[in-house]
């Protein structure tokens with residue numbers, strides 16, 4: 001996925017023209033800031049999304065989330081239109097540039113595809129082949145969860161790379177695991193919103209793939225470096241149910257195949273141990289307490 005960068009300007013935003021692109025750079029007003037982090041918002045054709053993300057200070061919030069981490073290299077966080085990799089709904093981390101790129105295309109996709117109810121014929125049930133908004137979920141949950149989900153997934157790639165953490169397994173799965181684990185660290189309300197939204201996003205992609213390939217996963221999806229979209233949806237929900245069964249029991253009963261449920265506590269425990277052994281040694285505990293007290297989702301975020 002994508003990158004984000006922040007630069008200090010005496011607390012005042014300024015704009016400059018670079019290579020034909022208006023680049024707005026502003027000092028992070030957040031009290032929590034990682035000195036290794038730079039952020040940038042590149043103004044795109046998606047002007048409304050650009051303004052919304054900038055106003056919401058999504059990069060500054062990601063910077064704050066990273067503030068307890070003793071990063072072994074500088075990193076740039078960027079929201080941008082990007083190159084070919086940003087054309088589809090995407091975001092990515094570029095290790096050669098130490099740059100985490102959040103693509104505007106991803107936010108456009110969340111607002112206009114994944115969170116939109118798919119029109120069905122009268123009496124037609126919602127199935128694995130139905131894209132769009134999952135019944136019982138809200139647009140806000142999908143947009144917020146899909147935003148947090150992609151951001152934490154890319155942050156996972158960045159932390160693995162910068163901190164030199166080995167991945168005994170597929171990196172894309174590991175990035176999902178750390179993203180799901182982090183969603184669970186800010187209380188049950190944040191966990192519920194972000195997991196539901198993330199589940200909906202991967203359900204949507206899975207439904208599109210099945211619709212385009214006669215109800216089975218396409219060969220391209222099966223060969224991809226990512227797990228199948230349907231698996232990613234279930235993986236996030238299982239992690240959540242394993243970590244907080246009281247909050248996620250109802251959702252798990254509705255959406256998690258019974259064959260998977262008994263293993264979910266183990267899966268959360270595995271992620272917990274891995275986080276403690278590989279990430280936690282380079283985390284400032286006092287700053288971590290402040291981060292966990294952050295309101296990463298605010299009431300106004302739900303007013304869409």
Ligand SMILES: [Zn+2]
Nearest residue numbers: 001157172175
């Ligand atoms: Zn990834």
